[in-house]
Amino acid sequence: MPTDPVIEVRNVTKTFAGVRALDDVDFTLNRGEIHALVGENGAGKSTLIKVLTGIHSPDVGRISRNGRISTIYQEVNLVPLMSVAANLFLGREPRNRFGLIDRVRRDAEAAELLTSYGITADVRSPLGTLAVGEQQMVALARAVAADAEVVIMDEPTSSLEPREVETLLEVVHKLHEAGIAIIYVSHRMDELYRICDTVTVLRDGRNVHNGPLKELPRIELVSLMLGRSVNEIQKHGTTAFGEDHHADAQPVLEALDLTSKPRINGINVAIRPGEVVGLAGLLGSGRTETAKAIIGALPLDRGTVLVAGKPVPHNVKAATKAGISMLAEDRKTEGIIPNLSVRENIVLAALPRLSRFGVTSRIRQDRIVDTFVKRLRIKVSSPEQKVAELSGGNQQKVLLARWLCTEPRILLLDEPTRGIDVGAKAEVQALIDELAREGLAVLLISSELDELLDGADRLVVLRDGEVAGELEEAQLTREHVLTAIAAEVMDDADSH
C-alpha cells in the first residue's frame, strides 16, 4: 500500500500529574485504512485519541493532520437534556433563508438518518430517554454524518447489542469503501480481526507494535498487549470460567411474576446458592429491567422477590439488606462518583459492614482496596487517586470491586466485563467463578455469547419482556441459545 498519511504523530509524550499516559509515541494513519488501536485498560488509547483531536495538547511531540476528524469518544459525548435531533446536528443545523435553525427540516432529516441505523425513537424527545445502546448509535450517526476524512471510534461497541454491532460494522464498511480512514479501539478481538487492516499496540503509554493485523496471530496480539509470553497466556482458555458449580437444592433467590408494563411481563427466575444463572436476550428484551426489578429499582405492577423464602420489600435498601447487590449496566450515570478517590468508591457500599460503632477501620479498608486493586489489576497511581482520572475500563473495575466487597449473597451482574481488557476480563470471570464456588448466587447478563455459555450453569432466555425459554446445562450450545434468543436474528444471518 502506498503510504499517504492523514494523521502523523511523532514522539508524543503526555503526562497527567506524574502519570505518563503516553511515552514517546509514534503513530501513522494512512488514507483509507482501518487501523486498530489496542492495549490494556489504561494503556493510553483514549489519551492518544484526545491528543489527535486536540482535546489534550501533548507535552512534547508533533502532530500533523491532513483532513477533518470526527470522533466518537469512549464516554458517551452527547447532551442528555437536548433532543435527539439537536444532538445529532449540534454545530451544523440546517438553516432557513434567514439563517435561523430550520427545526422542522432538522427533525425530519434526523428521523430519516436514524431510521437507517435502526432507531425509531421520537427525535424530538430528550436524548437521555433513549437506552444507552441507542445513544451510542446516535453518537455514531453524528460522527459519520459529519463527513470527515477520518473517523475515530473509541470502544464504539462496548454498549451495543449483537444486532447493533452488526449495524455498526456495516457502517464502518461503508465508510471504508468511501475511502475514509478509521481508527478503531476495541477490546473485542473478533471485531478487530473482522474489520481492521493494521494494528498499533500500546502498553503503558508506549507503542510496542505496529503492523498488519491479519498476519498477527491472536495469541501474539494478546501477548503484546499484556507484555507476557505466549506460553503463559496459552494456559488459559478463551474465557477463564472453571467447572460448573454444584448447586444446593433450595433457591436463595426467587423472583415471581415480575411485571412492569410495558417492559417486563410475568418473569420468573430462581437462583440457588453457588449457581450462575445467565440472562440471555436481545436489546430491549428486558434483561436489565429484570435485574432492576429484583433489586427494587424498577416500579412493579405486580410480582414478588423472595430471598431464602422470605419476601423482600420492593426497594433497593431492603434488597441490599437482604443480601442482593447489583452492578449496573450504565456505570457512568449509575454508580461512579468521579470526585471521590478509588478507595472511597470501592468501600462505599461496604462501609456499614466495615464499621463498628460508626467508626470505620482504615486498616481494613486499605486491605480490601489493596486486594481488589491487585486482583482486578486496576491501574492507579495510588488508591487515593480520583476515579475521574482513571481510564474507562479501570473505572468499571472500580465499580465491580465495590459490589464484590460487600460480600453479597446474591449478585446481579449487568455486563460485568464490558469495556474491560482481555487480561482483566479473565480475572473477572475467574472471580465470578470463585465466588459462586463459595456459595454466592449470581445472575449474569452479557451480550457476549461465549461469556454466557462458559459462565452460566443455566440460561433464562428473555424475549420482548417475557421468559421465552430456559436452557439447562446440557443444552448450552451456541445454536440452541441463538435459536432461543430470536428466530429472526438467525434469518437475518442466513440471508447474508
Added chain:
Amino acid sequence: MMTTLTAATRAKVLQRQGAAVALVLMVAVSWLVFPRFGSLDNVRDLALQGSFLAVIALGMTFVIITGGIDLSVGSLYALGGVLAAWGSQHGFLVALTLPLLVCGAIGLINGLLIARTNMAPFIVTLASLLFARGLLLAITDEGANTYQIAPDSAFVELGRGTVAGFGYPIFIAVALCVLGGALLNRTGFGQNVFATGGAEQSAILMGVPVARTKITVYTMSGTLAGLAGALTAAYLQSGVTVIGVGTELDAIAVVVIGGTLLTGGMGTVLGTVIGVGLIKVIQNVINQIGTLDSNYQSVVSGVFLLVVVVLQRILRR
C-alpha cells in the same frame, strides 16, 4: 437515567404550564375581586413595572441555562441608571451607550474570569456585585449626589414616551424577549447555550465553544442589566442610587418560576416572561389590598419560589 429524564421532561412541561396556569388564575381572581385591577391604567402600569425586570431576567435566563448564575445584575442595574443620568448631560447617545458599555464590560470580565479561570460564577459575580455597588457609591459621593435628567431631553422620552398609553420600555422589553427567544431556540449560539449547561464535558467533546458561550452570556446579562437601568433612569428622570438591591434575586426567582432548571440545560424565555408577570401581579394585588404591608410581597414571592423549586426537585426524580 432514563426515568430521570422522562420525569424531567414532564417536570419541564408541568413547570412551564404550572406558572402559566397560576398566572391565568391570579389574573382572573384579581380581576373579579379588585375592580381597579382590570383598569387600563393598572394594566399599563403593571406592564411597565414588569418590563424593567423582564430585561434583566432575559439575560439571567441565558446565564442560568448555561448552568451559571449572575449575582451582579442588581448592582449593574443601579449603576446603569446612574451612568445614564450622568451621561444625559452629553446627549441621548452618551446616555444610552455609556451604561451599556460599562455594564457590558463588567459582564465581559465576569465571563472571562468564569470561563478562563474556572472560578465559580457565584463567587465571581458576587465580587462584581460589590464592585459595581462600590463604584456607584464612589461616583455619587456615597449616594448623596443624584444626577437629574432634564425633563425635556430626548432621553426621558425613551422612558416616558407612550404608544396608546403603553410606555416605550414595554415595547423594548417585548422586542428583546422575542429576539432572545429566537436567539435561544433558532441559532447555533442558542444550541451552544443548552449544550454548555446540559453537559459541559460532552459539549467540549462535541466541539461546542463552551468558553466563548459563557463569556457571551455574562456579557449579555451585564449589558441588559445596564439597559434596564438606563430605561429606569429615563422613566424616573434621575439616576436613583438605592434601587437594584436584591434585584438579582428577583431575576433569579422569576427565571426559576418560569421553569428554567437552576442546574442548567433547560429553560425558555417565555417561561421567564410568565414568571415576571406572576411576580408583578402578586405585587400589584398586595398593593391593591392596601392594608397589607408591602413586605408581604416578598413573603408571597418567596413561598412561591420555594414551591416551584421543591416541585422541580421532586419531579426530577
